Amino acid sequence: MSEExxxxxxxxxxAVEFTVSGEAAAMGSCHYESCRHWSAGPVNAFTLWKPEAMEITxxxxxxxxxxxxxxxxxxxxxxxxxxxLT
Known part of the structure; x- marks a missing residue:
């Protein structure tokens, strides 16, 4: 059995630390205006995690x-x- x-x-x-566990649900890059504003660049790279996989520590x-x-x-x-996070 593999360890998570x-x-x-x-x-x-x-000042803020977090952990994510398991496998990402998805990953990619976004070119939408909202994401470009968030990243202050032409593209925003991201990974998606299930809410229960993330913990603010x-x-x-x-x-x-x-x-x-x-x-x-x-x-x-x-x-x-x-x-x-978003």
Missing amino acids: KTYSGSCFCG KGEDNILTYNKTENSYRKSCNTCGGHI
Whole structure:
């Protein structure tokens, strides 16, 4: 039986940390205007994880939420502005 993989990440300053477990549901790149604004570039690379696969392990109270669109909740670090998730 194989062991489930766990990946960890953080914002730039380390005030917010998170883990994701298992396999990504999908990955790709997005060229839509909303994604380009979010990444401040011509394309935004992403991986999609099931909500239950992600856990904020540090700094949950330091996450800022911005509703760019009706269906999009962009989350970033309130200290450094580093993107956390959408």
